[in-house]
Amino acid sequence: MNLLTARLSVLAIFFVHGLVFSTWVSRIPAVQDALGLSTGRLGFALLGVAAGSVVSMPLAGWLVSRYGSRPVTAISSLVFAGALAPPAFAGSAFSLALALSLLGLAAGAMDVSMNAQGVLVERIARKPMMSGFHAAFSIGGMAGSAAGGFIARAGVGVQPHFIGAAMVYLVLVAASIRGLLPAAEASSSPSPLRFNRSIAGLSALCFCFFLSEGAIADWSGLHLTRSLGAGPAQAAMGYAVFSFAMAAGRAAGDWLRARFSAVALVRGGSLLASAGLAAALLVSSVPLALAGFTLVGFGCSVIVPITFAAAGHQESSGGSLATVVSAGYLGLFAGPPLIGMAAEAVTLRWALTLVVALSAVGAWLAPTVEKPERMG
Numbered sequence: 397m398n399l400l401t402a403r404l405s406v407l408a409i410f411f412v413h414g415l416v417f418s419t420w421v422s423r424i425p426a427v428q429d430a431l432g433l434s435t436g437r438l439g440f441a442l443l444g445v446a447a448g449s450v451v452s453m454p455l456a457g458w459l460v461s462r463y464g465s466r467p468v469t470a471i472s473s474l475v476f477a478g479a480l481a482p483p484a485f486a487g488s489a490f491s492l493a494l495a496l497s498l499l500g501l502a503a504g505a506m507d508v509s510m511n512a513q514g515v516l517v518e519r520i521a522r523k524p525m526m527s528g529f530h531a532a533f534s535i536g537g538m539a540g541s542a543a544g545g546f547i548a549r550a551g552v553g554v555q556p557h558f559i560g561a562a563m564v565y566l567v568l569v570a571a572s573i574r575g576l577l578p579a580a581e582a583s584s585s586p587s588p589l590r591f592n593r594s595i596a597g598l599s600a601l602c603f604c605f606f607l608s609e610g611a612i613a614d615w616s617g618l619h620l621t622r623s624l625g626a627g628p629a630q631a632a633m634g635y636a637v638f639s640f641a642m643a644a645g646r647a648a649g650d651w652l653r654a655r656f657s658a659v660a661l662v663r664g665g666s667l668l669a670s671a672g673l674a675a676a677l678l679v680s681s682v683p684l685a686l687a688g689f690t691l692v693g694f695g696c697s698v699i700v701p702i703t704f705a706a707a708g709h710q711e712s713s714g715g716s717l718a719t720v721v722s723a724g725y726l727g728l729f730a731g732p733p734l735i736g737m738a739a740e741a742v743t744l745r746w747a748l749t750l751v752v753a754l755s756a757v758g759a760w761l762a763p764t765v766e767k768p769e770r771m772g
Contacts, residue, residue, distance in 0.1 A: 398575070399517070399520060399521055401575040402517050402520075402575050402576060402577045403517055403521070403525065404572075404575065405572045405573065405574070405575030405576050406510065406513055406514050406517055406525075406529055406576070407528065407529060407532045408532075408568060408569075408571070408572035409469060409473055409506075409510050409513070409569070409572050409573070409576075410510060410514070410529045410530065410532040410533040410536065411532040411533065411535060411536040411539075411568075412473065412476075412477060412536060412565050412568050412569055412572070413473075413476070413503075413506055413507070413510065413533055413536065414532070414533040414534060414535065414536025414537035414538075414539070414540060415536040415537075415539060415540040415561075415565060415568075416476055416477055416480050416503075416540070416561075416565055417503065417537065417540070418536065418537040418538070418539070418540030418541045418544065419480060419540040419543070419544050419557075419558070419561050420480060420483065420499065420558075421540075421541065421544075422540065422541050422543075422544025422545055422548065423484075423544055423548065423554050423557065423558070424438075424442075426548060426554050427483065427484070427486070427492070427554055430554065431486065431487070431488065431489065431492065433489055433492075437489040438489070440489055440493060441486075441489045441490075441492040441493040441496060442493075442496065443493065444492070444493035444494065444495070444496030444497040444499070444500060445496045445497070445499055445500035445503065446500060446725070446729045447497055447500060448496070448497040448498065448499065448500025448501035448502075448503070448504060449500040449501070449503055449504030449507075449725055450500075450504070450722065450725070451500075451501060451504070452472075452500070452501040452502070452503075452504035452505040453504040453505070453507070453508050453718050453721055453722045453725070454718050454722065455505065456468055456472065456504060456505035456506075456507075456508040456509055456718060457508055457715045457716075457717060457718025457719070458715070458718075459505075459509075460508060460509050460512045460717070460718075461715050464578065465509045465510070465512035465513040465516060465576075465577075466513065466573075466576045466577060466578055468505060468508075468509035468512075469506065469509040469510050469512075469513050469573065469576055470569075470573040470576065471505075472502050472505035472506040472509055472510075473502075473506050473510070473569045473572075473573060474566065474569050474570070474573075475498075475501075475502040475505075476499070476502035476503055476506050477562055477565035477566045477568075477569050478562055478566060479495075479498045479499045479501075479502050480499070480558050480561060480562040480565065481558045481559050481562045482495035482498060482499075483495040483496055483499065483558070484554045484555040484557070484558040484559070485555065504721075504725070507721055507725075508717050508718050508721050510529075511526075511529075511704045511708060511717055511721065512708055512717050513576055513577065514526055514529045514704075514705075514708070515704070515705055515708025515709060515717075516577050516708075517577060518705065518708075519709065520577070523650070523654060524649070524650040524653035524654055524705075525650055526649075526650070526701040526702070526704060526705040527645075527646045527647075527648075527649025527650045527652075527653065527697075527698050527701040527702075528646070528647065528649070528650050529701070530646045530649075530700065530701040530704075531643055531646035531647040531649070534639065534642055534643035534646055535643055537639070538639060538640075538643065544557070594710065594764060595707065595710065595716055595719050595720065597761055597763075597764030598703050598706055598707050598716075598720045598764050598765065599719055599720050599722075599723035599724075600723070600757075600761055600764075601662070601699070601703050601758055601761040601762075601764060601765070602700065602703050602704075602720050602721070602723050602724035602727070603723045603724060603726060603727035604727065604754040604755065604757055604758055604761070605669075605696055605699050605700055605703075605724070605727070605754075605755070605758060606700070606723075606724035606725065606726075606727035606728040606731070607727030607728065607730065607731035607734075607751070607754060608669065608673075608692075608696060608727075608731070608751045608754055608755055609642075609696060609728065610727065610728040610729070610731040610732050611731045611732060611735050611748065611750075611751045612634075612635060612638050612673075612689065612692060612751070613635055613638075613732075614731075614732040614735070615732065615735055615736075615739075615744065615747075615748060616634030616635050616638065616676075616689055617631040617634050617635060618631070618744060619634070619676075619677070619685075619744055619745065619748060620633075620634050620682060620685060620686075622744060623677075623744065623745050624680065624681070624682050624685055625682075626682045630682050630686075633686055634685070634686065634689050635689075637686050637689050637690045637693065638689045638690065638692055638693040639693065640690075640693065641689075641690045641691070641692075641693025641694045641697065642693040642694075642696060642697045643697075644693075644694070644697070645693065645694045645695075645696075645697025645698055646697045646698065646701060649661075649697060649698040649701055649702075652698060653698070653702065658702045658705075658706065658765045658766065659762045659763055659765060659766055660762075661698050661699075661702060662698075662699050662702055662703075662758060662759075662761075662762040662765050663758075663759045663762040664695075665694075665695040665696065665697070665698055665699050665758070666695065666699065666755055666756060666757075666758030666759040666761075666762065667695070667755075667756065667759050668691055668692075668694060668695030669691070669692045669694075669695030669696050669699075669755040669758070670695070670752050670753075670755035670756040670758075670759075671691065671695075672687075672688045672689065672690070672691025672692040672694075672695055673688060673689075673691075673692050673748065673751055673752050673755060674688075674749075674752050675687070675688040675691070676688025676689050676692070677745050677748055677749065677752070692755075695755070696755075699758060700724065702765050703720060703765060704717065704720065704721070705765075706764070706765040706766075707719070707720040707721075731751075734750070735747050735748065735750065735751070738750060
């Protein structure tokens with residue numbers, strides 16, 4: 397199997413994952429309006445994604461350990477691309493929740509399996525590649541969001557948008573999965589989840605930074621508006637500069653991993669993210685706060701790819717990855733509500749100091765990414 401073909405295939409799979417999810421997110425307001433859902437009922441429906449992901453990740457870990465990542469990546473990617481369409485046809489909050497559960501089931505399985513496939517490609521290539529794969533996901537997310545916004549402004553309905561997008565994404569997936577590496581990492585004694593000291597540390601690290609990313613996504617704009625008096629356009633720039641810095645940092649991440657130790661990168665990134673957010677919360681100027689959010693994006697960028705790579709190089713990579721990815725999703729889903737509840741008790745500015753602290757904790761957890769490389 398051509399290693400370059402395998403690398404390009406994995407890059408395409410990560411890119412499609414970002415495309416599908418951001419396409420859905422870009423039309424959430426239109427779906428809410430079409431169904432006449434209150435914020436609470438929309439929130440109930442959105443739990444379907446979380447529920448589906450939580451169910452499928454351990455199963456995906458078992459399947460990857462048993463059969464290898466190639467078939468699991470192929471099937472889950474095709475289902476994920478096709479599952480974009482059903483939410484557009486939901487007629488109620490309950491049917492939307494069911495449709496999103498299918499989307500979440502496929503997303504969770506795809507997340508575990510495509511990262512396992514990425515680790516396999518990296519192991520055979522004997523050089524860092526995981527940050528580049530995650531950069532492709534970030535670029536796909538930005539592309540899907542931009543296209544979704546353009547299509548929405550053009551007055552295209554959600555149903556034709558999602559049907560057309562799903563067809564395009566299915567073609568991209570079908571063209572990509574042919575180049576995936578075979579199931580060389582399959583095991584005769586699969587485990588759906590793995591727990592040991594190393595995996596516990598990696599899971600904690602992943603939890604901290606997925607929570608931080610979720611908090612920045614949901615609350616950065618509100619902080620800029622409420623605390624600094626930013627207008628709508630400036631408020632939207634908070635997550636935009638964070639996302640751009642995240643993608644840029646991941647694009648350079650493999651180059652950095654080839655020159656610096658994983659521990660040093662995680663420790664430095666954690667401290668940079670913590671300092672950047674602290675600055676964003678302390679300053680009274682919108683441009684300075686945006687600079688702070690940019691530093692957070694650069695700091696966070698390489699940590700999750702390094703963490704996933706460390707988990708994937710453990711024995712029983714499928715079970716290890718399933719455990720670490722599940723912990724990350726727990727942080728992603730739990731973070732925004734926790735920040736919201738804390739903001740009710742104190743203020744949003746003080747609530748976001750929790751993210752400053754969690755980012756700093758990453759520096760203490762950095763040694764957990766030291767791993768026995770299973771290359772070749």
